[in-house]
Amino acid sequence: MLRFRVFENGKPASSVCLDGAYLVGSDGVPLVAQLSFGDGEIRCVKRAAGPAGLNVLWPVEGFGRLMLETARLQERDAPYNLHVELARGRLMRISQKREDWGLYDYADGADLYRRVDEAKALLVEAITAPTEAAAAAKADASLRISTAVGEELCLFHADLFLQRRRATGGFVKRPFGVGVLPNRGDDAYRERLKPAFDFAVLPTLWREIESRPGSPRWDPLDLWVNWLGQHRVHVRGSPLISLDRLSLPDWVVGDQVNYDDLREALLTHAAQLVRRFSHRVQSWEVVHGIHANNSLHLSLDQLMDLTRMASLVVKQHAPRATAIVGVVVPWGEYYARDVRTIPPLLYADMCVQSGFHFDAFGLQFVFGAPQEGMLVRDMLQISSMLDRFANFNKPLHVSAAAVPSSVIPGRGGDSPVAGGGVWHAEWSEEVQARWLERLLAIAFSKPFVETVSWRDLVDHSGRIPPTSGLLRADLTPKPAFERLLEIRRNLIGDRTSQRSRA
CATH class of the missing domain: 3.20.20.80 (Glycosidases)
Incomplete structure (x- = not known):
């Protein structure tokens, strides 16, 4: 079983919307699982062994409410902090795409890179926070930055390659x-x-x-x-x-x-x-x-x-x-x-x-x-x-x-x-x-x-x-x-x- 603690205003959440929520395995394939919420925790009971990530419709202040995925996690007795794992998952995916796209040394991207580093620093503070509620608050701050900057990095990359495609007449x-x-x-x-x-x-x-x-x-x-x-x-x-x-x-x-x-x-x-x-x-x-x-x-x-x-x-x-x-x-x-x-x-x-x-x-x-x-x-x-x-x-x-x-x-x-x-x-x-x-x-x-x-x-x-x-x-x-x-x-x-x- 995977368990995730959820907080709201520094206290265990009284409710969480699980509409559309699901688990995904290490190969990216969704998993058959039973998801439920109670006592401030999401409980995920799955049939397949191995690590899994939780996808959930999640509010991000200043951005909206969208599907986000945690990092892939092993089952353990203690619950995970959902806020921390969503922030970790987002930053992992940003790092993967930056590597795929080679977005490290463009001068015009300096502000975007700085904001990614800021989100990483907040995640470190969340991981080392003295209480889970404090960790959730720091993770939420990290996620606010990484959600916005992840999309902006994507658009920065798109603008670079759209200009190249237009210059070469590369459209059908x-x-x-x-x-x-x-x-x-x-x-x-x-x-x-x-x-x-x-x-x-x-x-x-x-x-x-x-x-x-x-x-x-x-x-x-x-x-x-x-x-x-x-x-x-x-x-x-x-x-x-x-x-x-x-x-x-x-x-x-x-x-x-x-x-x-x-x-x-x-x-x-x-x-x-x-x-x-x-x-x-x-x-x-x-x-x-x-x-x-x-x-x-x-x-x-x-x-x-x-x-x-x-x-x-x-x-x-x-x-x-x-x-x-x-x-x-x-x-x-x-x-x-x-x-x-x-x-x-x-x-x-x-x-x-x-x-x-x-x-x-x-x-x-x-x-x-x-x-x-x-x-x-x-x-x-x-x-x-x-x-x-x-x-x-x-x-x-x-x-x-x-x-x-x-x-x-x-x-x-x-x-x-x-x-x-x-x-x-x-x-x-x-x-x-x-x-x-x-x-x-x-x-x-x-x-x-x-x-x-x-x-x-x-x-x-x-x-x-x-x-x-x-x-x-x-x-x-x-x-x-x-x-x-x-x-x-x-x-x-x-x-x-x-x-x-x-």
Whole structure:
């Protein structure tokens, strides 16, 4: 068992929010464990032996409320001080990234380095403090500094490499994308795409296309694909295969699912979809999150078989199209509660080692909702995750990014602090714009990231979070939309000039 003492105002805490909390092992894989709180302590009972770290949604004064991870710790009889271990864990990760990025001797980084040293000194004071309450106070002070400076170091590194990439023209021709709604065909909606986006992510849900077996409905997709082609906006179809319950037709889902029958039906659907749009869709997300959303409880071998099959369908029927393997919830929190899924990094490694014919990975970063996998993480964590996937030597696409532009209450209408987390300030249109700006800087500073797609063009009540669009429901632009246009002009020019050169 791992135990963590928690303090509030110098006294043992009376309550701690454990929504979304989980343990992670030394290999980075979430662990099955039972977490509880009582008598000022978090108790973590895990099945697996070996060291583990606790991930918890944690308030940091002046920064927000975000997922943070302790150092990896061995089980022992005495409880750990959670405040100290969170501060230690943050500084360890900063040290790792400074080494990876070589951020030690840049003159412009001197103030950042000084603040890292200040956070380290406070951690030493916490470790040597005479009481645990005093240690918690010093550790909190260390964490306040290290959380802020960790993100600033990440942005400092991004700015250096973004300038280099821009100077060398290292961007692909069409790096900016956005998700659209197939049932929105009005001109006002479509026209908003043209000035900002190089491609549209068009949902191709099996459930919407073939609600009755053998009777596919193509009209909404045909209309969209034709319009996009006429206006020189490329198309990404997503997903070809998804096992999310909301993506599957009712006639597929039953008490007993025969895998061979399911595979045949999926193959037929995927093949006819790719064939129909083979000359008009430039990229496909061949699978979307099947490692995490396995509603049919398929085996690992079956999930990998579907990944291989979907990739082959694209390469056979649209060989010039880009085949993207979509990864959702890249930190893998879901695996701690459902071992019938596959941890994301393990899944990616298996795809590469198995020799599947696909071109890239797509990563999803959606935060700000009180839901598993959507609890707030900061830019240092996002940047580090992109770097981890770069180790597979495949290009990366940020296939869906989204945060809300207004507060999303927690369960039962609680305050936003108890919801999906806070990044710098309560969610607002300006905070959303600032988050988008920093994400784009970090993603495009990395030469292995080819495109970034914002998940929603317009706010939609059926989405989580519902206010994650770049446009309000009345199609007026939010600050994030204007910020994206500005960033686009600075990086690659505007769409009008690109079309005139084409």
